[in-house]
Amino acid sequence: MATVEFTREELMAVAAAAEIRDSEVAIIGTGLPMIASYLAKRTHAPSASLFFESGIIDAFPRDLATGVGDFRLMSNCVKASGLYYALSLLQGGRVDLGFLGAAEVDQYGNINSTVIGNYIKPQVRLPGSGGANDIASLAKRVVIIVPHQLRKFPERVQYITTPGHLDGVGARERAGLRGAGPVRVVTNLAVMGFDDETKRMKLRSLHPGVSLDQVRENTGFELLVTEPIEETPAPTPEQLKLLREEIDPDGIYISKK
Amino acid sequence: MATIEIGRCGSTGVKRSKTTSKIISAAEAVATIVDGSNLTLGGFAHSLTPIAMVHEMIRQGKKDIDLTSMGECWAADFLAGAGALRRARLSNYMFEGYGRCLNFSRGVQEGRIQVEDYSHFGITSRLQAAALGVSYLPIKVMAGTDILNVKTFDEDKYKTVQCPFTDEEYVAVRSIQPDVAIIHASRADLSGNTQVFGASSIIEEQARAAKRVIVSVEEIVSSAEIMKKPESTILPSFMVDAVVEVPFGAHPGGMFRYYNQDDKHIGRYWEASRTPETFQEYLNEFVYGVQDLWGYLKKIGIRQLMTLRADPKLGY
Structure with missing residues (x-):
């Protein structure tokens, strides 16, 4: 495989993504965690459930969100509840x-x-x-x-x-x-x-x-x-392509090379 | 509740019965708030922000406010900047995408505002206890940290309890009943049945905990309209004491399905909040310098407000 250039942020996203296993339930925040989680979901953890403390569960935003209560997340999600419900899931041992x-x-x-x-x-x-x-x-x-x-x-x-x-x-x-x-x-x-x-x-x-x-x-x-x-481990070309072209194409959280 | 002048934004075509309506003006609603009250105000990041009501509180010179909050950064920072905030229970105040709440942080750093920290779940559990009518709730957060170890103004912030059934230890947080909850929501009918579109922050817990609930909304709709979408109702009418109609009342925050946050104005606010002098100028222009919401919206400008409107299909 040819060597591919990548940034430290891309490497961080990939390393963080590796921590999510398939079918897990993960609570995520804005920024790199969001990028990493969506990368995991697009690669090795398609059945992972991602949710935000705002109460938004399993969102598939058309555009990258810039906050956990972002309307882009509310627009296309399976459940838009509230903060107390979201955090109750933690105490209930679901996360x-x-x-x-x-x-x-x-x-x-x-x-x-x-x-x-x-x-x-x-x-x-x-x-x-x-x-x-x-x-x-x-x-x-x-x-x-x-x-x-x-x-x-x-x-x-x-x-x-x-x-x-x-x-x-x-x-x-x-x-x-x-x-x-x-x-x-x-x-x-x-x-x-x-x-x-x-x-x-x-x-x-x-x-x-x-x-x-x-x-x-x-x-x-x-x-x-x-x-x-x-x-x-260095990011794979597939991971880099997803990060750069689909998950954060405008380089909001992962600055482009 | 008696109704007074309600015709000002009567573009909704809703028939307003004088006998059942809970609609009052922002000025009337705020006039019922006593200085020194324990308030809980809505808002999550840059959405659901009860800005129109907070502006009115500042115009009326409310002071010594004791805030019970989770992450309601806008209400807290405005009140702090206007010198109206005495103390705050909070879990997180942050202008997402911008940085710390500067008025609030300055007030704490200069010793003018007392704080008591919680986690989101910790403070919301205090409200939830009040909502459930129990004097405390056992929870499993905040243990082992300085949130509990460092002494704050509330002597009864927490105690450790043992489960009578299993002997497991819990952090017990005491119920807290704010005097008034001020909630900004999507829409309501005349009797106060209130709906929120999208994620709802801790509105339910706040409203159920408080002794009195004032709701401000983007629009007043008929009860028939409410009943078309009952799953969006967050507060039934008997939970609501007064309704205030304030279109664009969350500006510069946003309301899902109505309008987006106004990044241009949020940036302006945040820059102004860097010093007490520049913030005073901001207040003079946008709060003290206008009579009411309409004066404020006029200052923001129709052109700018129209650019914020949500796409009906996407909701933003």
């Missing part, structure tokens, strides 16, 4: 997979999206949990998609908005959280998982052309690594 973004994610996969600084009078007030805490508490598996930058990967987040593995092994169970928590972190540099014994973040694969040093320089804690290090 296999959730995708989350993050302002900050720490070595245990805990996410901060609430404040930078003190809670009462913060330096920066961020938007808050939204449905992220619900998804991370209750989806059977969670995949975090985040740009790999030092300030976004602190050892400990300033405020735990959304539970990862809290402070390590057994912490989620002690807190009474039902889902397994984050299983993958997909960035523009690498794919990471979590060590079974410590629940600390662990490198799984480096994207083609990325060095381990590059990942370490952009991570604010000691990332667990086991040799030999694998390489993230």
